[in-house]
Amino acid sequence: MPPADPPRVSVIIPAYNSMPELTRCVTSAMEQTLGLDMIEIIAVDDGSTDGTGAELDRLGRSCPALRVVHQTNSGGAGGPRNTGLDIARGDYVFFLDSDDYLGPDALRRMVAMADENGTDVVLGKMVSVDGRAVPTAVFQHNQPRTDVFSSHAYRTLGCWKLFRRSLIERLHLRFPPYRNCEDKPFTAAAYLNADGVSVVADYDCYYVRNRQNGNNLTRTAAALSHRLDGTRLCFETVARYVEPGPRQDRIMRRHVEWELCGPLRALLPQESEQEARERFFPEFRRWALSYVTEGVFQQISPPDRLLIHLLRTDRYDDLMAVARCAKEDAGRGYLVDKGRVYWCHPFFRDPAKAVPDDCFDATDRLPVHTELAEAAWQGDGGVLRLAGHAYIEHVATVDPGTQLVLRPRGFPHPGIRRPVTVRTVRNLPGEGSHDKAGFSVAVDLGTAAGGDPLDPGVWEFFLDVRTQGVSRTVRLRRPCGDARDARTSPAQRVVAGGSRHQHTVVRPFFGPDDTLSLDVRPDRNQLSQTCHVTSTVWDVSARGHLIVSGFLTGQARPAPGAITLCAEAASGSVHEVPLHCSADGNGTGFTARLPVRTLPPGRWTITLHANETKETADVPDLGGLTGTHWFRPSRLGRPYYAKPLPPGRRQALVLRVAPVRLATALRRRLDPRGWARGRWGRRG
Incomplete structure (x- = not known):
């Protein structure tokens, strides 16, 4: 009988002929600092023939948290992942490929980020072990709460992320039975329905590597025939969950560039003439006509625009000629004409080809070096x-x-x-x-x-x-x-x-x-001149605590308690905590930790106060601080939240503290249509 309390995380590992990389993969999950009492590891042997099953059984005998499932081969990673999902009990699910492994503190950090910010998907920083490509743009800095429309998160659609399991079950998400691109529609659907996305960028969470025997699915199932179904489902998923308009265009652009134009240019010329003309070209053309709006068309690069134009106009022979010469034509240079910059492709202003200049306009796509x-x-x-x-x-x-x-x-x-x-x-x-x-x-x-x-x-x-x-x-x-x-x-x-x-x-x-x-503020007093706030963030290790950091200049380190961080209500009520100071390169650095969760409901202005001179300085609204929520045991476990209000003329950080309206929150969680109207309806 399973224990009464579910684990925090279910780690699902699909495994097929995964030796010798499998051992490090599984042990990296077993050695997580989150603790085995908080983790269940579900390893699914998908009909392996190289000793993978025996190695999993050996590891399982020494680790009660590891559950091993053996099944006949399903032909891809989606099948064993679905098997794991069917028996997972954790609050969160993390998909760990058997080629890869986790940093020791990865799950603890990702769970803390999700708990603190109430987000449904958490991306942990990815690291390449042997040159395998990994996304980098989204991992430039921590992002406690964001979404796919205001970050680079959608650029990475691999499923190696932390997902809230209730989101997966609410959407009835499972992986389709494809050998390639099976994880992209799954992750896309989760992203587009998630109540927030978090990014852990200050710790190496997930290490990716190629197998020694070179049989990664991304290599052995790389042909167009393996990608077609997954790509079609990607487009259909976006069309299903995002209303037409600029937001849908932003998401579709990723699939047009990576799943349509990229494979068309690199893989279509490798297919037989019959397959390319009769099977793949009509499908690519249908996607171009159905999903590449004018908004998407203007965002993509000239080489991609040219391909889309030839697809739309049903010019198979010209398309194949362009695809076969793509590398050679990429370096043909540019022409400046009347304030616009054009790619000098052989089709450019060729009367016989009659391709519009717009297809070659690179003005808004050229890199600007500063x-x-x-x-x-x-x-x-x-x-x-x-x-x-x-x-x-x-x-x-x-x-x-x-x-x-x-x-x-x-x-x-x-x-x-x-x-x-x-x-x-x-x-x-x-x-x-x-x-x-x-x-x-x-x-x-x-x-x-x-x-x-x-x-x-x-x-x-x-x-x-x-x-x-x-x-x-x-x-x-x-x-x-x-x-x-x-x-x-x-x-x-x-x-x-x-x-x-x-x-x-x-x-x-x-x-x-x-x-x-x-940051421009009125000069109120000396304290505002010497106290520099550089960061306002929520403490990821203790929900409902605000950490304010910065440095002091022009004075020696203040005596303990001389300067305090205050939360001031309109009623005159004040809650304050001392600054903790230490010398650093900028002068005297300080950090203060304000327990916002103890504040009564209301609007609270965050300030700094010098007790000796009675001077006060606003903590500025630096932007980027999101809302947070917590439960108050003293109020029968009722959830409360704090969120920054739009800065007024003072440009000070003002927080609203209030109880969550349970009826509204429950309705949005339980009613998908109400959820769409209440949350996703704002996307338009």
């Missing part, structure tokens, strides 16, 4: 000096008209523009001459807004890179991997006011994606 080499205050006033280089790949930098643009975050604004001074730089990588791509600009933040300082809020820096009539606007960022020190992060400074404003406190900072921004 590097911020200098960000520093100039003199003692409010002039911020920026210098670096910026250029558009494949477009020679001739008579550049690049401009710096400042835009406030969160609401429409035309932006404040400043021309830059051209500097000569040498030996920049990329095609074309870019000796004039260097720039420098000095921005007087005391007069930037029509003679006055910038309004309070967070302002973001952009570069409008212009040359030969071509214009591309991108965020200004420092080089990847650059040290986060005073050289690139100038200290905050009080900027003298103009006719409409008092002095303001301006703090330049770099976000998690290394983009430069300004």
Whole structure:
């Protein structure tokens, strides 16, 4: 009889002729810091003939948490995964391929992230052991709560993730019986119905590797015949769960690029003439006509646009010619004409081919290379000096008209523009001459807004890179991997006011994606000048606790209790905790941990308070903080939540603490139609 309490995680391992990699795979699950009392491991031997079954039995004899199932071969990984799902009891499910293995602390971190943020899917950072490709864009920084429309999560559709099991069962999700692409529709459906996605990027969670014998399914089942059914189901899944419009276009783009155009270009020429013309071409054409909207068409690259145009217009012979010469034609260069950049493919402006110029327009797809080499205050006033280089790949930098643009975050604004001074730089990588791509600009933040300082809020820096009539606007960022020190992060400074404003406190900072921004606040007192908040996050190890971090400058380390982190209610009620300080490279670093879960319901403004001088400084709303929830045993286990409110004129962090409305939450959980109306209906 199974124990009364279900495990937190069911680890499902499909195994077919998986020796010798299998042993490390299974033991990595057995050695998780989450503890075997919190884990069940379900290993399914799918008719192996190489000793895999015997090795699983041996491991199972020494580990009560390991359950071994033997079955006849199903032909793919989906069958044994479904067998595991049918008997899984955990709150969460993690699919671990028998080639791969887990980092020791992976499951504990992912479960904590899901628990803290109430998310249904958690991605753990993936690491390549032997050169096998892994996604990287989504793992640039931790993301406590996001979704597939505002992150790179949808770029990885492998099922090696933590899924809330109730989501899987609510959707009746199982893997289709395909040899390849069987996991993509499963993960896509989970993503598109998930109540939030989390990303653990600060720990190596999942190690992928190729088998020594080279019989990975991705290699042995790589032909179009193995991919066709899974690809068709991917398109159908997106169409089922996402209403037509920009959001659907964003998701469809991934499948058009990776599951349609990629295999068409790489695999279709390898098929027999009869199979290519009579079986695969009609199917690809149907997908192009059904799922590639104008919104998707404009987002994809010129090589993909050309393929889609030839599919739509039923030009099989031209399509095959383009696919066979894809590598050669990729390097044919570009033409600048009337402010647009065109790919010089042989079909471009060939009257016999009659392909529209739009299919070759690469203007919005060309990489823009930027590097911020200098960000520093100039003199003692409010002039911020920026210098670096910026250029558009494949477009020679001739008579550049690049401009710096400042835009406030969160609401429409035309932006404040400043021309830059051209500097000569040498030996920049990329095609074309870019000796004039260097720039420098000095921005007087005391007069930037029509003679006055910038309004309070967070302002973001952009570069409008212009040359030969071509214009591309991108965020200004420092080089990847650059040290986060005073050289690139100038200290905050009080900027003298103009006719409409008092002095303001301006703090330049770099976000998690290394983009430069300004935090602008009224100069209220000395504390706001010396106390720099750099991070506000929820504690992943203790639900309902807010961690505020930063550093103090211009003073020695304060005495214990001299500065406190406070939550202030409109009624005047105050809850406070001390700052814990220690010396670091910026001066005196501090961290404070506020138990928000103990606060009564209401609106709470988060501030810092100097007890000796009675000065108060707002903790700024830095953006990115999501909501969280917890259960209060003293209230019969009723769930409560805290979430940041939109920043007001003060730009302070304000939290709303309130009980969850149980009827609404239960209705959304139990009624799929109500769930769609209440949650997914907002996507349009």
